[in-house]
Amino acid sequence: MAGAIAALTASLTLLLLGSVLIGAGQAAVLLARYAAAELAEPALRARAMGWLLTATTFGAVVGPNLLQPSTAIGHTLGLRSLTGPYVIALLGFAFAAWLLWCAPARTAPASVAPHSNAGWSLPNLSGLAMLSTANLIMIAVMTMGSLRMEQLGSGLSVIGLVISVHIAGMFLPSSLSGRLTSRIGGTRSCLIAAPLLALACLLAAVAESDLAMAAAMLLLGAAWNLALLAGSALITDGVPEGLRPRREGWGDTSMGLAAAGGGIVSGPVMHATNYATLAAASALLAVVFTAVVLAITPTARR
Numbered sequence: 091m092a093g094a095i096a097a098l099t100a101s102l103t104l105l106l107l108g109s110v111l112i113g114a115g116q117a118a119v120l121l122a123r124y125a126a127a128e129l130a131e132p133a134l135r136a137r138a139m140g141w142l143l144t145a146t147t148f149g150a151v152v153g154p155n156l157l158q159p160s161t162a163i164g165h166t167l168g169l170r171s172l173t174g175p176y177v178i179a180l181l182g183f184a185f186a187a188w189l190l191w192c193a194p195a196r197t198a199p200a201s202v203a204p205h206s207n208a209g210w211s212l213p214n215l216s217g218l219a220m221l222s223t224a225n226l227i228m229i230a231v232m233t234m235g236s237l238r239m240e241q242l243g244s245g246l247s248v249i250g251l252v253i254s255v256h257i258a259g260m261f262l263p264s265s266l267s268g269r270l271t272s273r274i275g276g277t278r279s280c281l282i283a284a285p286l287l288a289l290a291c292l293l294a295a296v297a298e299s300d301l302a303m304a305a306a307m308l309l310l311g312a313a314w315n316l317a318l319l320a321g322s323a324l325i326t327d328g329v330p331e332g333l334r335p336r337r338e339g340w341g342d343t344s345m346g347l348a349a350a351g352g353g354i355v356s357g358p359v360m361h362a363t364n365y366a367t368l369a370a371a372s373a374l375l376a377v378v379f380t381a382v383v384l385a386i387t388p389t390a391r392r
Contacts, residue, residue, distance in 0.1 A: 108176070113346070115183060136276070136323040140268020143315070146261050213277060214337065216383055217324025220280045221341050222348035223379045224317035227287050227372045229352035230359075231294055231310060232256060235303060238365040244300050252304045259311025267316040271323050277387055279320035284380040286313035291373035295366040 164174025210218075235256075239249050271279040290310035297303045325341045326334045359368045 112179070135326075136271035136319050137265070137268040139319055139322055140264040140266070140271075143261050143264035143268075143319070211328060212386055213324045213327045214329065216280060216387065217276060217321040217327070218341055218344055219379065219382075220283070220317050220321035220324065222344040223375060224283065224287060224314050224321065225345040226348035226352040227291065227376060228260075228310060228314040229349045230356040231291055231369050231372050232307065233353055234356045234360045234365055234368055235294065235307060237360065238294075238297075239300065239303055241365070242298065242300070242303070244303075248300050252300065252307055255304050256307035256311045259308040260315055261311075263312050263315050264319065267319045270316070271319050276320045276324035276327060277383065279316055280324070280383060281380060283313050283317035283320055284376045284383070287317065288373040288376035288380075289313075291369045291376065295369035295373070 160174040160178045162174070164177060167174070167177075232253075236249050236253065239252065244252075267279070270282075286309065290306055290313050293306035293309060294303065297306050322338075322341065326337050329337050356368055359371070
């Protein structure tokens with residue numbers, strides 16, 4: 091609602107407020123993966139999260155390509171340019187809220203006594219670090235990727251298509267990532283995801299064409315997907331049921347802070363240097379994460 095009004099009134103303040111609220115809605119969508127996990131057997135929790143994220147693929151991929159049609163709808167209704175997408179989003183969120191309102195309520199997990207063991211194990215901390223590291227890298231490289239494509243002379247339609255390819259990578263492999271994480275464990279999955287993040291960043295650093303950027307963004311999204319499911323599985327590994335929501339909240343809070351940091355830092359870094367430097371620095375961060383996990387986890391070394 092705030093975004094639509096901001097577009098109608100050309101208010102930057104309302105636009106920022108609307109962006110914050112949309113981000114809060116997206117955070118709730120991501121947290122829903124844990125609700126799916128609670129309904130599954132412990133060994134299948136990662137797979138259940140994967141299936142839920144797979145279900146979001148359609149909207150996530152189609153969304154960026156609706157910019158032009160929804161803008162045309164806005165013009166038909168006599169609205170300002172780019173107001174249409176906010177109106178369409180408003181209707182979508184309203185429909186989702188109605189569905190949730192009509193859904194049967196479930197009993198919340200029993201609360202945990204204050205003296206319960208709430209310590210963070212090494213796997214829990216590895217999961218927290220994986221979630222924040224992957225989100226920081228993905229946001230930094232992806233956000234500036236569109237500007238890099240403008241430098242390469244790409245048109246808006248091509249940029250939108252590449253973003254769709256990236257988002258497909260972020261969500262479409264979810265069932266496979268969940269199955270892999272359930273099979274080999276969260277730590278080993280992290281040790282696959284982190285090098286893939288580094289490889290994607292290096293491909294983006296040297297990309298000089300639309301096709302190369304699309305390949306880099308696709309791999310970046312797929313690596314982020316595996317990192318998300320592996321980190322989500324690790325952050326609640328061995329944690330009592332009543333404490334899981336708290337841990338899950340910390341995990342997604344770290345993701346949000348990392349995303350904000352990646353978005354804030356990426357612009358000045360690219361302005362002061364170039365996109366290749368930004369992507370290479372992101373690759374280095376993924377390599378450092380891999381080395382740290384190998385150093386602190388003996389089973390991972392084996």
